[in-house]
Amino acid sequence: xxxxxxxxxxxxxxxxxxYRDAFLARRRRRPVAWVTSGAPVELLHALGILPVYPENFAxxxxxxxxxxxxxxxxxxxxYSPDLCSYARTSIxxxxxxxxxxxxxALPEPDLLFAASNICGVVVKWWExxxxxxxxxxxxxxxxxxxxxxxxxxxxxxxxxxxxxxxxLQAQTGRQLTRGALAARLRLSAExxxxxxxxxxxxxxxxxxxxxxxxxxxxxxxxxxxxxxxCVDYLRRLxxxxxxxxxxxEGAVQGERYRLIWDNIAIWHAFGLIRYLHSRGASFVGxxxxxxxxxxxFGPEDLHDPLGSLATQYSQVILNIDLGRRLERLLHMVxxxxxxxxxxxxxxxxxxxxxxQLPLAREIGNRLAVPSLLLEADMADARAYSEGQxxxxxxxxxxxxxxxxxxxxxASG
Amino acid sequence: MGQDAFRQALxxxxxxxxxxxxxxxxxxxxxxxxxxxxxxxxxxxxxxPPGPADTxxxxxxxxxxxxxxxxxxxxxxxxxxxxxxxxxxxxxxxVAEVWRMYLPARSLFFINLPLRVEGEAAQEYAAREFExxxxxxxxxxxxxxxxxxxxxAVRLAxxxxxxxxxxxxAGRPFLEAAMGAQVMDRLAALELLALPDEAGVAGGTxxxxxxxxxxxxxxxxxxxxxxxxxxxxxLCVGSRYVxxxxxxxxxxxxxxxxxLARAYLARLPCPAKHPAWRRLDAxxxxxxxxxxxxxxxxxxxxxxxxxxxxxxxxxxxxxRQVPSLALELEQGTLPRGQTxxxxxxxxxxLGGGDRR
Ligand code: SF4
Ligand code: SF4
Numbered sequence: 001x002x003x004x005x006x007x008x009x010x011x012x013x014x015x016x017x018x019y020r021d022a023f024l025a026r027r028r029r030r031p032v033a034w035v036t037s038g039a040p041v042e043l044l045h046a047l048g049i050l051p052v053y054p055e056n057f058a059x060x061x062x063x064x065x066x067x068x069x070x071x072x073x074x075x076x077x078x079y080s081p082d083l084c085s086y087a088r089t090s091i092x093x094x095x096x097x098x099x100x101x102x103x104x105a106l107p108e109p110d111l112l113f114a115a116s117n118i119c120g121v122v123v124k125w126w127e128x129x130x131x132x133x134x135x136x137x138x139x140x141x142x143x144x145x146x147x148x149x150x151x152x153x154x155x156x157x158x159x160x161x162x163x164x165x166x167x168l169q170a171q172t173g174r175q176l177t178r179g180a181l182a183a184r185l186r187l188s189a190e191x192x193x194x195x196x197x198x199x200x201x202x203x204x205x206x207x208x209x210x211x212x213x214x215x216x217x218x219x220x221x222x223x224x225x226x227x228x229x230c231v232d233y234l235r236r237l238x239x240x241x242x243x244x245x246x247x248x249e250g251a252v253q254g255e256r257y258r259l260i261w262d263n264i265a266i267w268h269a270f271g272l273i274r275y276l277h278s279r280g281a282s283f284v285g286x287x288x289x290x291x292x293x294x295x296x297f298g299p300e301d302l303h304d305p306l307g308s309l310a311t312q313y314s315q316v317i318l319n320i321d322l323g324r325r326l327e328r329l330l331h332m333v334x335x336x337x338x339x340x341x342x343x344x345x346x347x348x349x350x351x352x353x354x355x356q357l358p359l360a361r362e363i364g365n366r367l368a369v370p371s372l373l374l375e376a377d378m379a380d381a382r383a384y385s386e387g388q389x390x391x392x393x394x395x396x397x398x399x400x401x402x403x404x405x406x407x408x409x410a411s412g
Numbered sequence: 413m414g415q416d417a418f419r420q421a422l423x424x425x426x427x428x429x430x431x432x433x434x435x436x437x438x439x440x441x442x443x444x445x446x447x448x449x450x451x452x453x454x455x456x457x458x459x460x461p462p463g464p465a466d467t468x469x470x471x472x473x474x475x476x477x478x479x480x481x482x483x484x485x486x487x488x489x490x491x492x493x494x495x496x497x498x499x500x501x502x503x504x505x506x507v508a509e510v511w512r513m514y515l516p517a518r519s520l521f522f523i524n525l526p527l528r529v530e531g532e533a534a535q536e537y538a539a540r541e542f543e544x545x546x547x548x549x550x551x552x553x554x555x556x557x558x559x560x561x562x563x564x565a566v567r568l569a570x571x572x573x574x575x576x577x578x579x580x581x582a583g584r585p586f587l588e589a590a591m592g593a594q595v596m597d598r599l600a601a602l603e604l605l606a607l608p609d610e611a612g613v614a615g616g617t618x619x620x621x622x623x624x625x626x627x628x629x630x631x632x633x634x635x636x637x638x639x640x641x642x643x644x645x646x647l648c649v650g651s652r653y654v655x656x657x658x659x660x661x662x663x664x665x666x667x668x669x670x671x672l673a674r675a676y677l678a679r680l681p682c683p684a685k686h687p688a689w690r691r692l693d694a695x696x697x698x699x700x701x702x703x704x705x706x707x708x709x710x711x712x713x714x715x716x717x718x719x720x721x722x723x724x725x726x727x728x729x730x731x732r733q734v735p736s737l738a739l740e741l742e743q744g745t746l747p748r749g750q751t752x753x754x755x756x757x758x759x760x761x762l763g764g765g766d767r768r
Contacts (some may be wrong), residue, residue, distance in 0.1 A: 078723030082472070082714045116527050120502050123527060123686050124720035131724060139686045141527045141534070144499055146508075150544075156526070156537035163533065322509040347472040350716070354506030357468050358513055375470075 003251075005213045007237045014233065015060075015219060022052045022107045031172045034109040034129060038118040038316055039140065040309045042184035042226040043164065047174050051113075052106055053223055054129075058089035061100040062267035062379035070098065071380055084348040085379035087125040094132055109135055111171045113164070117142035117319040119351040138167045142314050146321045149314055157310035182302045184226040185309075189297040191225050194234035196293040201241045202284045203336055206250020207258065208241050211273050211283035213251065215265040221292040256280030257400050260333055262287045262359070263344035263352050264378040272389050279397060284336040287329060291317040318351045325355065326362050333369055340400050341371040348377050370403070372396040414604030415585060418592025421601075422456070422628070433552070434489055435496040436480060436504060437625070438653045439525055439682070441542055441672050446565035446598065448549040448557045450493065454594035454649075457483050459627045459744025468510045474714045475743050476625045477503040484515055494552050496545070498523040501684045501717055521548045529677040529685050538677055539670040546669060563664035566672065572598050573654045575605040582702075583642030587629035590650045616641035617759045620699055622725075623647055623710035624683070624718050627744030634746040635708060638755035644702040646695055647710070648682055655679055684717035691721060692728040699734050705762045707736040708755070710746075735761060 025032045033044055035051045044051045061067045067085065070092030075081050077095055079088055090106075092098075099105040112135055114126035123139055130137040140160050143153045165176050198217075202209055209217075217237060224230035244250075259276070261283050266272065273283070294316065301308035317325060333341065341363055343356045360371040374392060377383040432451045435442065442452035457479025462471075465481040483489055497508040497520065512520050523545050526534040546557050576590050593601035619640040621632065626649050632642050645651050656679050665671040680694050681687070699707065707729055711718050726736045737758040739746055 078726060080719040080722070083716055083719055087720075120527065120684060121716055121720075124683070124688075124717060127686070127688060128720060128724070139528060141686070143524045143526060143537070144505060144522070146512075146522045146524065152537060152540040153524070156533055159533035160528075163531070322513055345470050347470070350473065350502040350506065350714075354469055354473055354503065355509055357470065358510055 005209070005217070005237070005240055007233070007240055008213065008216065010233065010236070011217060011219060014224070014229070018223060019052075019101050022050060023101075023104075025050050025107065031110040031174075032107055033111050033113050034106070034126070035113045036115050036118060036122045036126070037222055038142075038313065038318070039113055039115040040161070040313050041223075042181065042188050042309070043161070043168070043176075044113065045226040046180040046184045047168050047172060047176050049111075049168065049172060049174075051223065052109075054090040054106060054125075055086050056219065056223060057093070057099065057101075057106050058086040058379050059265075059267045061089050061093070062381075063270070064100045065268055065381070066098075066100050067268065067379040068381050070096070073098075081380075082347075084119075084121045084125070085377055086348065087121060087128075089379050090125070091128060094129065108133055111135055111168070112137040113140070113168075114138070115140040115142060115313065117313055117316050119318060119349070121350075136167070136171055138164055140164055142319055144321075145314055145319055145324075147323075149311065153314060154307065154310045157314060158306050161306045161309060178305070181305045185297045185302060185305055187228060187231055188226045188295065190231045191221060191234055192293055192295050192297070194231065194238050195221055197238050198234070198241050199285060199290060199293055201238075201245050204245045205258070205337070206248070206252065206255035207282045207284045208244035208249060208251060210251035210277055211261055211265070211286060212270055212277075214283065214286055214289045218289050218292060221289075225292070225295075250282060252277045252280060252282035254280045255282045257340060257397060258282060258284045258336065258338045260285050260287070260329075260336065260338045260341045261344065262329070262341060262356060263346050264288055264349060266344060266346075266376045266384065267378055268381040269376065269384060269386060269389070271386060272393070275390055276393060279393075281393075281397065284338050285332050287317060287332065290328075290332060322355050322358060326359055329359060329363065330366065333363060333367060339369065339404075340396065341369060342396075343371055343373045344378075345373050345375045346378050347375065347383055348380065370396070370399055414607050415588060417604050418588045418596075418601075421592040421596040422588065430491070430493065432492055433494045433496060433549075434492040435498070437498050437500045438648045438656075439498040439500065439676060440496050440523065441545065441676060442594075443562060443565040443569050443672055444542065444546050444549055444557065444669075445496075446568060447561040448546075448553040449555070449561075450549065450553055451597060452594075453492070454591070455480060455483070455489065455495070456591065456595070456627050456649075457744070458488070461743060468514065469506065472714050473506060474501075474503045474712045475741065476627060476712045476715075477501075477507045479627060479744065480504075481507045481510060484511060492519065494519045494521060494548075496521045496523060499525045499527070500682075501715070503714065521545060526677075527684075527686055529681050530687065535670075535674055535677055539667075539673040542669045542673045559664055559668050562668040562672070563660065566660050566668070568598055568602070570660070572602050572605070573656060575602055576654045579605055582644055584629050584632040584636065587626070587632065587645065587647070587650050590653060591626075591629055594649070594653065617762050618643045618703055618705045619759075620644045620695075620702060620704040620707045621647065621710055622695060622707055624712055624715055625649060626710065626741070631710065631741065631744070631746055634748070634751050635755055638752050639759050640708070640755060643704055644698055646698060651698075652680060652682065682717070683721045688721055692725055695725060695729065696732060696734070699729070699732075704734075706758065707734060708758070709736060709738040711738060711740050713740050713742065 067089045071088040073092035074088040093105040220230045295312045434455045445452040463482040464485040465478045528534040
């Protein structure tokens with residue numbers, strides 16, 4: 001096995017540096033915004049605002065097995081255990097001051113910025129944070145794109161972006177220049193192109209990057225998109241991955257099955273992915289990591305940055321209708337030459353998970369590609385049993401085996 | 413008053429078999445449906461154990477939303493000329509998506525309502541969505557939906573809301589009337605409300621119920637049996653529906669669709685909309701006006717919008733010495749026994765009231 005990517009070391013350093021910056025921001029008079037993963041972060045970077053991501057923070061807490069404790073703290077304060085576990089982790093941390101960053105919670109926000117293009121949950125969650133810290137909140141509403149994005153939807157988002165700029169300027173006393181935003185979009189576009197290049201490399205057999213690396217390497221794409229540091233990092237990543245392809249090195253020894261992962265990672269159970277790798281199953285794509293390659297800012301977009309932000313951020317994976325989500329998934333399965341799909345049915349995340357059953361059914365009907373639906377949760381380990389998951393994975397791999405043997409016989 | 417007629421309508425007896433448009437959530441501008449000469453029928457899933465929806469939705473979708481899909485898949489709503497989903501929450505959106513994929517697409521319209529209710533941009537956007545909805549209705553009705561018709565429809569729906577508000581009804585009888593009115597011919601509902609009131613207010617500890625969607629008013633029976641007198645509600649099937657306000661004057665506004673959109677966004681926001689800040693004040697006002705001794709929250713399991721607001725609302729009520737209790741609905745009902753004990757214990761702590 002080729003093992004984890006070398007760039008991983010650098011990745012950890014970036015993560016540490018990002019959170020150190022967040023803690024030092026106040027002293028350096030740099031405003032800190034808590035933002036959602038679907039927010040047009042280029043805007044914040046262009047204004048010199050430091051974005052921190054409670055979702056990423058919750059994922060870090062989950063991977064260090066601290067999320068359950070924090071969820072319990074939120075539950076003790078009256079938050080239902082049925083609420084999104086990222087929200088519970090973040091709220092628990094906010095209430096107790098505890099967290100995975102050397103024991104600490106996220107630094108306090110100066111302002112809050114949430115975009116509704118990933119779910120309705122973030123709007124309610126950010127309202128809770130705004131009440132707690134008594135800081136101003138901006139909600140950027142992206143109407144759901146059912147069938148097609150309409151002109152009046154783009155117009156609505158564009159007008160809100162104008163409001164958002166006025167809000168951010170007023171809160172921080174900083175001024176946004178057109179050039180600054182265009183420069184951020186250009187950097188974003190570069191990062192997206194590199195990220196997609198990495199993903200395309202995963203078409204190779206054996207696949208050079210596994211799910212563990214893909215999930216962890218997403219951090220710069222989410223958090224630092226629109227910065228030079230992100231582009232530099234991805235360039236290295238791309239080089240390393242291309243090197244692997246050239247040498248015919250796979251992330252998994254004896255690649256036998258090529259799978260697609262749907263939904264957020266199960267951050268507290270990377271053991272399951274290692275187990276899959278050990279059984280010769282490699283992940284050739286994840287709809288989740290893929291999603292960050294779907295922002296397309298071409299040179300022509302730089303003339304109308306707000307219009308293109310509105311258009312691109314409206315059509316993220318969790319804001320489009322099921323038909324289009326299915327198209328994207330079919331495309332991915334075919335393009336990456338996958339022979340199975342693993343749907344993480346994540347009870348926390350309704351926008352991502354509800355709809356998976358029809359997707360699984362259609363993938364089966366149209367491509368005869370089997371899928372496995374695994375019930376779990378991205379952060380709350382209480383809803384998950386590794387033993388059961390492995391048993392189901394074993395059975396699924398057997399299905400793939402029997403199909404392979406069957407089709408070999410048929411073609412031979 | 414025609415309590416029996418309302419009950420019958422809710423049980424499905426008063427429902428027409430043609431020209432009806434089903435809708436989910438009180439953000440649907442029923443006035444436009446009326447103006448198209450069609451009957452708006454608010455859809456309340458029949459409740460009961462999970463059915464065919466299980467094949468399409470995991471167990472963690474809110475039971476109200478999955479109940480709707482169950483009913484649709486069972487063909488119980490096949491007689492509708494169309495169904496309208498306004499954008500409410502992630503669960504209901506998922507139901508609409510499954511519906512679109514596996515049930516006849518012709519019949520579904522998704523009003524892509526804004527999540528924000530404040531600001532000019534949201535208002536103009538909502539107006540354009542309402543306009544799109546109007547055009548869709550024209551297609552279903554096979555004729556134009558003109559300004560005059562909208563004006564009359566607003567007046568009719570407004571009179572009905574006013575009649576409900578002024579009916580003197582509260583608690584279960586009120587919900588029966590309000591929910592019944594939303595599934596039946598609106599003129600007939602208005603006539604029923606004009607009949608003399610025979611319901612009267614039951615005795616017991618004065619309680620306000622708050623929450624989201626309910627499948628049936630029968631839920632309140634468990635509270636009554638435990639000794640509560642439900643004197644008011646903050647439910648989207650009840651007073652939040654009524655609260656949209658009254659009719660327009662004699663002269664129609666220049667742009668009735670935009671005016672209607674404005675009215676819908678201006679009403680007390682449901683927790684799934686932003687911002688929800690006004691909700692606590694509204695609740696406190698209602699508690700004071702109705703001299704309620706406590707509040708019982710009725711929540712659909714997995715409903716995130718309501719669950720996020722709950723700790724804040726309860727703390728805000730507690731700070732004003734208003735005790736509250738939160739109950740979770742299961743398949744449209746409150747589990748017997750256990751609920752009774754909890755409600756009784758809660759009422760004990762309130763003491764007082766005009767208990768008999
Ligand atoms: S509900 Fe899903 S998309 Fe929304 S914050 Fe939670 S995990 Fe993220
Ligand atoms: S009760 Fe809550 S989750 Fe269910 S449909 Fe209504 S808003 Fe959505």
